[in-house]
Amino acid sequence: MKKRYWRCFVCNDVHYGIAPPELCPTCKVLHAYVEITAEEARKILGGGPETTMATEDFRASIERFTVGNEFQVNPAADKVSLLLTGIFENEKNHGFKFCPCRLRTKDWEEDLKLICPCNFPIHETYKGVKDGECWCGLFVRRK
């Protein structure tokens, strides 16, 4: 199914997916989303405030992401530091926080799968592996 764009008629949150959220996560209004065009979505998002994310902000973000999950950020600080450098180099040079341990194919849909964090729990380096980790090793199964 093809993903489309949706806008909350109360708070203007924008959602990109095959269906709108039942409950708006921002204003908590039920059944608040109406379909809009890609151009409208880009205008709404493009008109929002500029935000920045330093390496340490991203590190904090992925730490929060792992809370409650069966994986954690790799305790090996040197490895994480090198990976974060690569992730930010890739964003600077190629537009997204691509995994430093794989290569862009130049296919839009394929390359979206390389943005960190990727959907590594389905990968053979993690799924069903006792000491599983994502391909690059940024995330490891929690002991």
Place this chain on the structure above:
Amino acid sequence: MAHLVMFYGRECPHCKKMLPLIDTLEKETPVRFERLEVWHDEKNADLMRSYREAIAPKCGHQLRVPTFLNADTRDAMCGEVEFDKLKDWALQQG
């Protein structure tokens, strides 16, 4: 001698671990690898992409680094591996 290539990423920890093993292997044997960085050199990246059909089936259906490739036979191996496995693979390439 086979034309062996190592595709690597500058900020890839697995690659960082494998590069010294390649150095050691080259000191111990006649094997030689061409080292090609792919995240900061688009020409190298395009070359790696051109081998996608050979590499991807052996690398989780993706273009992963490090990848070790025999450019002549298109045999490939990827990931962080033990020195002996790397050596065996390289010597088998002829």
